Amino acid sequence: MNISGNTIFIPGATSGIGLALALALQAKGNEVIVGGRRAELLEQIAAEHPGIHTVAIDTTDPESIERAATTVIAEHPDLDVLITMAGIMRAEDWTTPEGFLASAEQTVTTNLLGSIRLIAAFIEHLRSRPAATIVTVSSGLAFTPLRITPSYNATKAAIHMLSESLRLQLAGTSVTVTELEPPSVATDLMPGQRESAFAMPLDEFIAEVVGLIEADPDAKEIQVERVKFLRYAEARGDYDQTVATLNQLDPHGA
Numbered sequence: 001m002n003i004s005g006n007t008i009f010i011p012g013a014t015s016g017i018g019l020a021l022a023l024a025l026q027a028k029g030n031e032v033i034v035g036g037r038r039a040e041l042l043e044q045i046a047a048e049h050p051g052i053h054t055v056a057i058d059t060t061d062p063e064s065i066e067r068a069a070t071t072v073i074a075e076h077p078d079l080d081v082l083i084t085m086a087g088i089m090r091a092e093d094w095t096t097p098e099g100f101l102a103s104a105e106q107t108v109t110t111n112l113l114g115s116i117r118l119i120a121a122f123i124e125h126l127r128s129r130p131a132a133t134i135v136t137v138s139s140g141l142a143f144t145p146l147r148i149t150p151s152y153n154a155t156k157a158a159i160h161m162l163s164e165s166l167r168l169q170l171a172g173t174s175v176t177v178t179e180l181e182p183p184s185v186a187t188d189l190m191p192g193q194r195e196s197a198f199a200m201p202l203d204e205f206i207a208e209v210v211g212l213i214e215a216d217p218d219a220k221e222i223q224v225e226r227v228k229f230l231r232y233a234e235a236r237g238d239y240d241q242t243v244a245t246l247n248q249l250d251p252h253g254a
């Protein structure tokens with residue numbers, strides 16, 4: 001995607017990476033629609049940032065996705081970028097079902113099924129545009145696992161492979177697929193993560209991401225320098241060491 005001139009819907013932009021990216025993309029000359037469940041934040045964002053549009057959406061609810069998609073496409077027929085940002089990350093204990101099952105179901109429904117349903121709701125509209133982009137959001141943990149978050153890691157690995165596969169399917173159409181792969185970034189994704197010494201400051205992350213899109217609008221993967229440690233561990237041949245280092249050093253990962 002080009003850095004400016006798009007109309008972009010970001011479900012999962014009431015806080016954190018989504019909101020910061022929404023504001024940065026608006027500043028670069030894009031129309032941006034922010035989505036999420038927290039109505040009070042949607043109202044606050046619309047009030048504090050003139051020009052930003054908002055829509056209520058719960059990506060675990062197929063009807064809510066359909067409703068939001070109908071509204072967004074009707075109000076913004078130029079929509080040409082979908083960023084499937086909505087995600088949750090939970091610590092789990094897989095030694096008993098009580099320790100993980102409910103969390104795993106919620107995580108799969110939000111992170112994986114939510115992204116799939118969003119793509120289903122927008123693919124025909126995006127294909128009708130002369131050029132369009134689906135930006136998926138995986139994680140460094142798609143490539144190197146954090147011990148305490150098995151379901152999260154698994155959904156992000158699935159998002160990576162979905163992105164790779166979708167890119168092959170959509171080759172020859174007007175729709176390209178770009179995978180954003182954040183490292184640990186200081187947000188409220190998990191308790192304590194905003195304060196974590198290992199998390200990349202949000203403004204630095206967003207600035208690097210914007211620079212990468214500007215430098216290579218056709219990039220398949222958006223990788224800031226900090227994520228390469230996790231992204232390329234297996235290719236480098238130091239996977240076991242990287243897994244050990246990550247799990248000793250970073251209680252929050254991301």
Ligand SMILES: NC(=O)c1ccc[n+]([C@@H]2O[C@H](COP(=O)([O-])OP(=O)(O)OC[C@H]3O[C@@H](n4cnc5c(N)ncnc54)[C@H](OP(=O)(O)O)[C@@H]3O)[C@@H](O)[C@H]2O)c1
Nearest residue numbers: 012013014016017036037038058059087139184185187254
């Ligand atoms: N921070 C990191 O270290 C990191 C690293 C790698 C990847 N990521 C990914 O980046 C994305 C954003 O995370 P973040 O760090 O910015 O955390 P965050 O501040 O908690 O943001 C998560 C966003 O997702 C939305 N969301 C969650 N469940 C939703 C649902 N059912 N329906 C609609 N929206 C929903 C939230 O909005 P509402 O609560 O208002 O619905 C919020 O806007 C996630 O996909 C995450 O996995 C983050």
